[in-house]
Amino acid sequence: MSELRLQDNSSVLAGDSLELVPLRALNEFVYCPRLHHLMYVQGIFVQNADTIEGAAQHRRAEKRRPKRPRTRKQSEEKEDEAEAVSPWPVPPAELYLGSPVLGLVGKLDAMRIEDGRHVPVEYKRGAAPAPDRTIELEGQPLCPGAWPGDQIQVAAQVMLLEANGYSSSYGLLHYRASHSTVRIALDEPLRALVRIVAERTRAGALAPMPQPLIDSPKCVRCSLNTVCLPEETNTLLKRIEEPRRIVPGRDDGGCLYLVTQGARVGLDGEALRITLPDLPEERVLLKDVASVVVMGNVQVTTQALVTLMEAGRPVTYTTRTGRLLGTACGLTGKNVALRRQQLLAAEKHEAALAIARGIVQSKISNQRTLLRRSGRVAEAALEELTSAVSAAARSPDVASLLGEEGRAAHVYFREFPSLLQEETRMRSEMDGRNRRPPRDPVNAMLSFGYALLAKDAATACAATGFDPMIGFLHAMRAGRPALALDLMEAFRPLVVDSIVVRCVNTRAVTPESFHRSQAGVILSAPGRLAFLKAYEQRMDELITNPVFGYRMRYRRMLELEARLLARHLEGELPAYRPLTTR
Missing domain, CATH: 3.100.10.20 (CRISPR-associated endonuclease Cas1, N-terminal domain)
Incomplete structure (x- = not known):
């Protein structure tokens, strides 16, 4: 299961430019500068099994932590009790420290006192590297048995203790998975390395997002691989020939209606x-x-x-x-730069038109594919749609582009009844596309399905950091989620139109599933439940991405499209072309 939530790091807002670098940010930067940018500049954090278990271990440790003893006798009793649940003879105590001189701030999860010196203790969920493995950073050898980022984090904790008047010269790293403890002594080379990493971390917050790693084992277990998209980005940039499959095709969680x-x-x-x-x-x-x-x-x-x-x-x-x-939903991400680029692109004629052209081309191509697969549509209609795709690519402005979209829609919905079984009453009742209100059952299902798809598209926009109200194809007006409507265009025939055909032909929805009146036709309560079930089944289906070659469900594909659009607006990808099936 993965869940998206925002980091609560008030000191890392773009406005204060990481003047005080969080201790954890040093570790993330050493691990992957792109990960650091996503977490501490864009404010994105995605839970996975590793982070959830790590957080649970921290909570369990806090519950086991004995209360501060009030007498010497209680202190001795508590010390014996603590030894049974922790590798440290004295109960650890949390400590929040900051130093404008060092430019660092953060929380020390635990601390003990040895020979009058304060020793920070850092717990890690995973395993330590093999003792015989060479550990180095920037060409400088480090202590064996501990990962470089962890050593920098603990060394920075020691420096923070010193800066705040505590006597400290080393820290301890405890890896729960391997049950190993490593002593990190702060010497001058390590102290200088911490300062270098802190300065680079601070500078990285002001720089563009770094390119993703290539074929790195770090990406496989990274909690942000669904946001970073290292394989997909490198494929589109032609830095690699074939992407690895590191992103799961579907989430564990579902949508509760x-x-x-x-x-x-x-x-x-x-x-x-x-x-x-x-x-x-x-x-x-x-x-x-x-x-x-x-x-x-x-x-x-x-x-x-x-x-x-x-x-x-x-x-x-x-x-x-x-x-x-x-x-x-929670507060939007800190990636103000993305929303700024979104607004700038929407106001630039050529930039907005290029995105809008791709949206319309993909939508018409997917409509043509759905009709062609039925085998019952005249070749002339398919040729009209092919012509509309070519015309959309040459449209000089959004107005003419919308004209081509409308022309294609007329042909598409004129032929749409041919996808339905001949003996169904709903086929004979449909006469093109009508709405507000729909006048026949098929159009009632189309309108209801498009509303559900708009909901999912708006959610994908918000998860990515977009403003759903600022679009490129649809006009921006009060109450209209223009970008969500843009994003869903290519998915209309692939998701909703396919669901309607399936519901009619399998009789999951029948003419008795609707309320009819002079005001129009709407789904009844049982009809809505049947359609919702069909919608979720479709959104949970795995399809093969035609560009990357791996399978994922439609809802995840929708979020992938939003993130690829974000990469284009941020300047990482040269173009954006929505999902187009073959």
Whole structure:
């Protein structure tokens, strides 16, 4: 399971330019400068199994930590008790320190006193390197048995203790996985190396994001590989020929839909407690929830909402018919530079037009692919769509581009009924695309499905650090998530249109699944549930990315597209072309 949350490092906001470098940032910079940039400049942190277990170990250690003794007798008793749960004879104590002279700030997880000297203790979840392995940094040999970044972090802790008047000359590193402890003595070469790393870390916060590592084993276990995209970026930059598969195809968590009117959602420990009218309560573990969708009149308690936001799980509010109202999520990332580049590109005619052209070309190409695969569409219609793709590539402005998109949409929806089984009543009722309100069942499903897709696209935009309201193809106006609509265009035929065809042809949704009136046609409650089930099944399907060659589910593909667009706007990738299936 991976979850996205923001780092709580108030000292690393872009405004103060990392004047005080967090101790942990030194370790991240030594491990990978790109990782440091993502975490401490853009403010992104993604949980994985390693980070979750590491945090759990810290919490367990804090619970086991004895309280400070009040008498000498209690002190001796507590010392004996501490030895049973910790490798240190004296209970560690947390300490927050900073030094403007060193330019460092941070938390010391534990400390002990030996011969009147203060010794910082740093616990690491993983294993230490082999004792016979050569450890060095910048050509300087370091202590064997400990990783370079960890040694820099502990040495910096010793220097912080000195700067704040504590007597200290060495620190201890304890690796839980290998049950090994390493003594890191602060000598002059190591002290100079800490200063060099601190200065480079500070400078790195002001520089553009470094390029990703090539074929590095570090990327495999990195918690930010789904954000960094080292293999994908290097492939598009032609630095490698074939990407490794290091990103899992799907997340463990799912989307929780709350559609029963009058339901109430509260917090129950590490789970959500769902109370439904006239039905038994249900519990859903938080670890199994990636996002929540509240449709209509459903109450979510403040405690549950805050917990979900803190865990990086967005809560989307829609009407009963699926119209997006808004999303509750944690504070947006610190990557102000990305949103600035987004706004600048939107205001530049050529930059915005290039992105918009790619969006329309991919959408029309995917529409053509869906029609072609049915084998029941006239060749002339396919040729019209091919012509529209070429015309979109030559459009001189967004207005003419929208004209080509509209021309292609007319052809596409004219032929769309041919995808439906002939004996179905819903096929004969469809006469092109209509909406606001939809006048037939097929269009009612299309509108509902597009609303769900817009919700997922807006979530992907927010997770990446974009402003969902600033787009390149769709006009920016109040209440319209223009970028989310841009991002979802290529996915309309691949996801929603395919779902509608499947629901009709498999009779998962029937003519009885709709409410009809003079105001239009909408899905009934059972019809919405059936469509939501089909939508989630489709979003969970694994497809092969035509560029990178590996399989991932549609929802992850949507976020991948958002991150590739971000890389383009940041200047790392020369162009952006949305997902186009063959």
